[in-house]
Amino acid sequence: MSVTVLDPPAGRQGPGPIPQQLIDALDLAVSRLVARTLPGDRRAAGVGLGTELAQLRPYEIGDDVRHIEPSATARTGQPHVRLHVPERALTTWIVLDVSPSMAFGTARRLKADVAEGVALVFGRLGVRRAGSLGLVTFGAPTARVLAPRGSKPGIVALRRALAEGVARDGCRQPEALAHAVARTARLARQPGLVVAISDFRDQRTWERPLGSLRMRHSVVAVEISDPREAQLPAAGHLALVDPETGARIEVDTSRPRVRRRFAELERERRAQVARELRRLRVDHVALSTADDWLPALGRHLR
Amino acid sequence: MSFVSPVWLVALAVIPCMLAARLAARRRARRYAIRFTAVPTLRLAAQGRPSIWRRLPGALVLAALTAVVLALARPQLSDRVAVGEASMMLVTDHSGSMAAAERSADTFIHELPSTVRVGAIAFSSTPDAVQAPVSNHAAAQEVIDGQTAGGATATGDALQLALQLLDGGDAKHPPSAIVLLSDGAANAGVDVITVARQARQDRIPIETVALGTPGGVLANPDPLGAPLAVPPDPQLMAQIAQASGGRAFDAQTADQLSSIYERLGKRLGTVARRHDVTAAFAIVGVVLLALAAAGATRWSGRLP
Numbered sequence: 001m002s003v004t005v006l007d008p009p010a011g012r013q014g015p016g017p018i019p020q021q022l023i024d025a026l027d028l029a030v031s032r033l034v035a036r037t038l039p040g041d042r043r044a045a046g047v048g049l050g051t052e053l054a055q056l057r058p059y060e061i062g063d064d065v066r067h068i069e070p071s072a073t074a075r076t077g078q079p080h081v082r083l084h085v086p087e088r089a090l091t092t093w094i095v096l097d098v099s100p101s102m103a104f105g106t107a108r109r110l111k112a113d114v115a116e117g118v119a120l121v122f123g124r125l126g127v128r129r130a131g132s133l134g135l136v137t138f139g140a141p142t143a144r145v146l147a148p149r150g151s152k153p154g155i156v157a158l159r160r161a162l163a164e165g166v167a168r169d170g171c172r173q174p175e176a177l178a179h180a181v182a183r184t185a186r187l188a189r190q191p192g193l194v195v196a197i198s199d200f201r202d203q204r205t206w207e208r209p210l211g212s213l214r215m216r217h218s219v220v221a222v223e224i225s226d227p228r229e230a231q232l233p234a235a236g237h238l239a240l241v242d243p244e245t246g247a248r249i250e251v252d253t254s255r256p257r258v259r260r261r262f263a264e265l266e267r268e269r270r271a272q273v274a275r276e277l278r279r280l281r282v283d284h285v286a287l288s289t290a291d292d293w294l295p296a297l298g299r300h301l302r
Numbered sequence: 303m304s305f306v307s308p309v310w311l312v313a314l315a316v317i318p319c320m321l322a323a324r325l326a327a328r329r330r331a332r333r334y335a336i337r338f339t340a341v342p343t344l345r346l347a348a349q350g351r352p353s354i355w356r357r358l359p360g361a362l363v364l365a366a367l368t369a370v371v372l373a374l375a376r377p378q379l380s381d382r383v384a385v386g387e388a389s390m391m392l393v394t395d396h397s398g399s400m401a402a403a404e405r406s407a408d409t410f411i412h413e414l415p416s417t418v419r420v421g422a423i424a425f426s427s428t429p430d431a432v433q434a435p436v437s438n439h440a441a442a443q444e445v446i447d448g449q450t451a452g453g454a455t456a457t458g459d460a461l462q463l464a465l466q467l468l469d470g471g472d473a474k475h476p477p478s479a480i481v482l483l484s485d486g487a488a489n490a491g492v493d494v495i496t497v498a499r500q501a502r503q504d505r506i507p508i509e510t511v512a513l514g515t516p517g518g519v520l521a522n523p524d525p526l527g528a529p530l531a532v533p534p535d536p537q538l539m540a541q542i543a544q545a546s547g548g549r550a551f552d553a554q555t556a557d558q559l560s561s562i563y564e565r566l567g568k569r570l571g572t573v574a575r576r577h578d579v580t581a582a583f584a585i586v587g588v589v590l591l592a593l594a595a596a597g598a599t600r601w602s603g604r605l606p
Contacts, residue, residue: 101339103337104337104338104339169337199339201339201340202342226339228338228340229339229340232344238336239334239335239336240335240336240337240338240341240344241335241336241337241338241341242337242338242339242341242342243337243338243339244339245341245342247341247342247345248335249341249344249345249348251344251348252348252601258344258347258348259347261346261347262340262343262344262347262348264347265343265346265347266340266343269343
């Protein structure tokens, strides 16, 4: 069971208040974001219920008589029916990182807290207008999948999953993001919105699955980082341990050369991630634990 | 090097204990290590740092500790200082060919400190040229230079005379030694070994130098006779040295003889003296400790 390996991280702050007005304001932005998958932009396969005309064709036995088009029938003298472009409710998939590295934060809150907030915002946006919400977590020994559910049940399930916290230290899965994205691509049959929330740290081979996911879906990549991961303070001699690998290192952070090189390498790494996301034409939202994440997210989406 | 209170050396066991404690501390440090997500990057950034600089302060502390423990044990160094009251008898056999021996004896006397009183006895059948130990080294040199080769070898008599001249039958006498130079077997006079034992009782070592080659010959005084073989008797010389507490040397050429005399002159004219080097060890310990502290502050940002 995934419950046994997940823990609410120590020093958990929670995402903070998420005002309804902000959600309302973001709604528009998100619907614009996923407009490509709504009728008119990208058509779903086949025909179905909707408001937009797809085609007119002669009536066949079995067609709904309510869809008989009067004008066309009168002009041709043959019954015609009106078929519509299917309008399907939006399905939002949240791909959430629960690896041990998310339980880290040195500024206002943990990375896991920010991730929780972002998941809640997109969850609440996703269940609007009869949308449904699915969840795929990764980074823990057992991945968790919540089938898409609409409205309140979807939000409740998301909240419950978020409350479980993140994986305990010592769990290293460098290809978890790639697997989770591939799994989402298999699960999400209809075009929708996929929000990948991760620190994109120590993950590899995720580019190709994310690219193929992007072919069908609108994808938002939310990268969460901590200021200490970008720049080390001069704190003297430090003994540090990696929460995922357990690797231990002793380093003298008062040496400017080490700090400079660390900052350089980190900048390079993040630039690499940004470059890769841009290449895949994935919306890239970079959030920091030091800022107020909600306005930052809103600014980006608008 | 020797130690006045070697029991303190037991404290050297503290060094492996410290190493073990340090290892344990490193293991314990795992528990208070800070979680940090960018460790792989940091490892890359901190690469290329020579680990020797990190270990150096610790090594210096251990070295300082060793020096301090050694200082506690009060180490002493021994060296040789010239003896003031020493006397020396040079007993030279002139029964054989002594041309080489003369020059070598000069070297020997020259090597002796001027404070050492030197006497000389030249002997063949009887001790025929005698100089009691005096401070004037030239007197002994004259005896050596004035001898001529020839006659039998009465080593025992000569040694007995030398003993008498050195201690005068008194058990309390200044440090003395006899240097016996001979090239042949003792074939006349009193028993040599008896005299050597007597010398040991009197605490006068007889340093013996066997001169000559096994195939050495001497012109026969009889013009028609065959040359006389004069092989050295190193066994007897060694016995004399052993019985009297001295050492035996073997010289086959004049150069060897000179070098032996030089060594003897240095050794007999001096005496071993010990002096304390505790202060030096303590200073080295303090300096090393200071270096370790400076290095650790510089490289680790903390005291070792």
